[in-house]
Amino acid sequence: MWRPDLTFDREAFIRESRPRLVKGLIAAAVGFLVIAVLSGPTLTLLLAAIVGLALYIPAWDRVPYGKVLSVGTVIVLVVLYPYYQQNMFEVPIFGGFPSVDTAVTMLIFIMMALGLNIVVGYAGLLDLGYVAFYAVGAYTAAWFASPHFSESIKSFHFGAVGVNEGSGGIHISIWIVLIVAAIFTAVIGVIIGLPTLRLRGDYLAIVTLGFGEIMPQVALNGDNLFNTGFNLTNGPQGINPIDPPGFGKTLEGAVGLPESYLAPGDNALGLFGNSLELYFWTALVLVLFTAFCSLRLRDSRLGRAWIAIREDETAAAAMGVPLMRTKTWAYAAGAFFGGIAGAYYASFKSGTFPADFYFNISVFILCMVILGGMGNIWGVIVGGGFLAYLNQEGLGNIGAWLNERFATDNAEWVRVWGEPIDVPLYQFGIFGVILVLVMLFKPEGLIPSARRKAEFEEGVSDEPLYDVTK
Amino acid sequence: MSTQASRIRLSPGYRPNPTTILGVTFVALILVWLVINLTKTPSEFYNLFLIGLTNGAVYGLIALGYSLVYGILELINFAHGDVFMLGGMLVATMTAGFGLKGEGDLILWGGILAMLLITMAFCAAINTTIELVAYRRLRGAPRLAPLITAIGMSFILQNIGLVWKGARPTSVDSILPRGEIFSIGGVAYTWNRFIVLVFTVPVLLSLIWLVQRTRPGKAMRATAQDRDAAAMMGINVNQTISFTFFIAGALAGAAGLLFALYTTNVHFTTGFRVGLIAFTAAVLGGIGNLPGAVLGAVLIGLIESFNNGLTWATPGSDWTTSIIFAILIVILVVRPEGLLGERTPEGA
Numbered sequence: 001m002w003r004p005d006l007t008f009d010r011e012a013f014i015r016e017s018r019p020r021l022v023k024g025l026i027a028a029a030v031g032f033l034v035i036a037v038l039s040g041p042t043l044t045l046l047l048a049a050i051v052g053l054a055l056y057i058p059a060w061d062r063v064p065y066g067k068v069l070s071v072g073t074v075i076v077l078v079v080l081y082p083y084y085q086q087n088m089f090e091v092p093i094f095g096g097f098p099s100v101d102t103a104v105t106m107l108i109f110i111m112m113a114l115g116l117n118i119v120v121g122y123a124g125l126l127d128l129g130y131v132a133f134y135a136v137g138a139y140t141a142a143w144f145a146s147p148h149f150s151e152s153i154k155s156f157h158f159g160a161v162g163v164n165e166g167s168g169g170i171h172i173s174i175w176i177v178l179i180v181a182a183i184f185t186a187v188i189g190v191i192i193g194l195p196t197l198r199l200r201g202d203y204l205a206i207v208t209l210g211f212g213e214i215m216p217q218v219a220l221n222g223d224n225l226f227n228t229g230f231n232l233t234n235g236p237q238g239i240n241p242i243d244p245p246g247f248g249k250t251l252e253g254a255v256g257l258p259e260s261y262l263a264p265g266d267n268a269l270g271l272f273g274n275s276l277e278l279y280f281w282t283a284l285v286l287v288l289f290t291a292f293c294s295l296r297l298r299d300s301r302l303g304r305a306w307i308a309i310r311e312d313e314t315a316a317a318a319m320g321v322p323l324m325r326t327k328t329w330a331y332a333a334g335a336f337f338g339g340i341a342g343a344y345y346a347s348f349k350s351g352t353f354p355a356d357f358y359f360n361i362s363v364f365i366l367c368m369v370i371l372g373g374m375g376n377i378w379g380v381i382v383g384g385g386f387l388a389y390l391n392q393e394g395l396g397n398i399g400a401w402l403n404e405r406f407a408t409d410n411a412e413w414v415r416v417w418g419e420p421i422d423v424p425l426y427q428f429g430i431f432g433v434i435l436v437l438v439m440l441f442k443p444e445g446l447i448p449s450a451r452r453k454a455e456f457e458e459g460v461s462d463e464p465l466y467d468v469t470k
Numbered sequence: 471m472s473t474q475a476s477r478i479r480l481s482p483g484y485r486p487n488p489t490t491i492l493g494v495t496f497v498a499l500i501l502v503w504l505v506i507n508l509t510k511t512p513s514e515f516y517n518l519f520l521i522g523l524t525n526g527a528v529y530g531l532i533a534l535g536y537s538l539v540y541g542i543l544e545l546i547n548f549a550h551g552d553v554f555m556l557g558g559m560l561v562a563t564m565t566a567g568f569g570l571k572g573e574g575d576l577i578l579w580g581g582i583l584a585m586l587l588i589t590m591a592f593c594a595a596i597n598t599t600i601e602l603v604a605y606r607r608l609r610g611a612p613r614l615a616p617l618i619t620a621i622g623m624s625f626i627l628q629n630i631g632l633v634w635k636g637a638r639p640t641s642v643d644s645i646l647p648r649g650e651i652f653s654i655g656g657v658a659y660t661w662n663r664f665i666v667l668v669f670t671v672p673v674l675l676s677l678i679w680l681v682q683r684t685r686p687g688k689a690m691r692a693t694a695q696d697r698d699a700a701a702m703m704g705i706n707v708n709q710t711i712s713f714t715f716f717i718a719g720a721l722a723g724a725a726g727l728l729f730a731l732y733t734t735n736v737h738f739t740t741g742f743r744v745g746l747i748a749f750t751a752a753v754l755g756g757i758g759n760l761p762g763a764v765l766g767a768v769l770i771g772l773i774e775s776f777n778n779g780l781t782w783a784t785p786g787s788d789w790t791t792s793i794i795f796a797i798l799i800v801i802l803v804v805r806p807e808g809l810l811g812e813r814t815p816e817g818a
Binding site (some may be wrong): 111124126128197198199201202203205206207209210211213214217218221239337359363366370425426427428429430431432433434435436437440441457 | 519544546614750753796
């Protein structure tokens with residue numbers, strides 16, 4: 001059990017805080033001035049600068065309960081985000097802060113990135129088909145919480161909310177579906193992993209890519225499996241609507257929790273009036289759960305075995321780490337969180353479509369892990385949030401900003417090009433550039449874990465392709 | 471008598487392992503499936519065979535590029551398929567620009583030859599640049615680092631293709647003659663298919679000559695075997711690797727030309743799709759092994775066309791990609807050295 005260090009080491013505190021004082025103040029001053037000049041100074045900008053400085057400068061690790069306090073503050077700030085999002089300042093180029101809708105997607109992608117981080121960051125197995133787990137999770141939600149099977153199954157309800165009593169198909173409460181999806185996806189992870197994890201390095205990457213490419217094809221052609229007429233995935237149309245999460249009438253009456261996320265209704269506290277906010281908080285809980293599990297797993301016996309395998313597979317095997325079992329666990333754990341994220345995303349979007357599961361999503365999630373810093377939870381959270389934001393809102397905002405100033409006749413600054421450019425069109429090129437630049441110049445990521453950084457600087461000896469001995 | 475009996479056995483104590491039995495059974499089933507289809511619809515079968523052979527030739531050119539690069543750097547050059555795609559797009563631009571459609575024979579063939587040279591040079595230049603920018607700095611890095619930059623380069627090239635020609639497939643002017651050369655069983659073998667082979671076979675032969683008989687080829691083989699030792703023998707390793715990428719790019723360019731003229735269609739995702747098929751072919755034949763790449767490519771081309779076109783007990787074109795990826799997975803898991811490769815302690 002983790003125990004806080006209750007002694008306050010004054011000297012260490014000052015020693016570690018001092019260099020950050022200068023850095024933090026310079027960064028805050030420059031950032032404040034740039035934003036204030038370009039977008040105008042506001043109260044929220046000042047507050048944000050102060051809160052940022054208060055979190056960054058003091059060495060909170062050295063203060064009793066400091067870490068709990070600082071992380072707790074960040075969590076509280078994120079929880080309150082829907083309330084102050086409207087009042088936030090404008091960031092130059094990027095425009096306003098992400099809407100709550102975007103924030104939900106960001107959190108879900110952060111969760112997937114955290115799951116992939118277990119496979120890529122901890123165990124060092126490059127998985128190019130992570131989207132397969134996302135797909136399995138999403139389709140599990142679609143099977144157990146939608147009218148999809150209404151032809152074969154009359155009506156099976158178990159704790160579902162927001163659906164008519166008599167509607168056909170299977171309707172199971174989303175909370176149970178999340179767990180089922182997680183376990184089912186983990187099992188799929190093990191099934192994919194058992195034959196393939198003997199391969200090392202790039203061969204494993206290609207095999208996972210193969211699975212990742214087969215999955216959307218199965219989804220696409222699954223409306224008539226083996227010409228039997230059995231409709232598993234409803235083909236290119238996808239499956240919708242998928243039921244929303246919720247707590248049902250009994251809990252609403254007793255505790256005041258919302259009955260269904262889509263129609264929160266009147267309840268005791270009146271806090272839960274907005275369905276987007278509900279989705280946001282639930283996603284946040286899931287992300288915190290994933291982050292907590294990741295941290296605890298990393299420090300567990302299993303996690304140390306993963307890191308040992310990543311650093312030197314042969315040495316780890318010689319020290320008695322069972323390679324296959326340890327790697328399979330990494331796959332199962334990564335798949336577990338990918339499955340939850342996929343099921344929750346399907347419920348949030350209220351549908352699942354084969355076109356969501358192509359290779360580029362796998363690379364997109366991989367890009368998050370690599371940009372932030374493989375193996376580091378905080379790095380992956382920042383990388384995942386930023387890239388998901390770019391994908392959802394950011395690129396459009398940047399395009400609008402650029403076109404306003406440089407395009408057409410009434411350009412605000414200088415007319416550089418005639419036609420407005422469509423920045424989101426360059427989405428994948430931008431991800432490609434990020435992958436190349438990060439790998440070339442900062443392979444440990446923007447917020448690296450100290451250990452991973454040392455590995456990249458020292459270099460890893462040449463690995464054989466596959467185990468002769470299994 | 472007893473000695474006689476024991477001599478008849480293949481070898482005493484020979485027990486085929488389960489994988490071999492499964493593999494042999496599987497191949498036998500495929501042969502049975504092919505024979506039944508042949509007897510049911512012979513003309514269709516010949517036609518599909520010719521289509522498969524033609525596609526296989528194009529895949530072979532691309533697969534050789536993967537194999538060459540893998541042989542020398544042990545790197546899966548993910549961007550290779552997209553280099554091929556850009557070559558195809560350049561051909562689409564040039565056929566329209568030169569106005570080759572409906573020209574006389576001499577101008578037409580001169581134009582095609584000129585386009586071949588331009589496209590090969592173009593793709594070779596792109597491929598060499600990619601090596602210089604994205605892979606050279608990562609020679610000493612962990613092996614996954616260059617693979618990730620390769621994926622990044624692939625995305626960048628796809629985006630270039632998307633911006634260049636738009637999200638819809640680009641059609642290429644159909645300029646190849648389509649007259650009949652000869653016919654088997656009522657199926658005509660047309661010029662446009664024959665031309666693909668006419669271009670492919672000499673390219674393959676000259677490549678084999680280059681690798682086996684010339685000094686740069688010798689340097690390539692030496693670098694592939696042991697980079698440090700090659701450097702000590704006075705071989706300029708960086709230059710040799712650049713040269714390999716140049717050759718691979720030129721092959722991708724030739725494939726791009728043939729593919730664009732033959733299918734008269736290019737799309738920005740073509741490179742990714744065809745690239746992975748060709749990569750599967752290279753793995754099937756034994757990656758790093760040049761004749762293996764061609765053999766694998768022809769097999770994959772045949773499998774693809776038979777699955778797309780045959781009627782009896784066939785999964786159909788919806789599943790073609792899945793089947794090819796399943797082959798990729800099974801080969802990597804069961805026999806990573808491929809059909810013609812040899813198993814070494816370090817792998818293929």
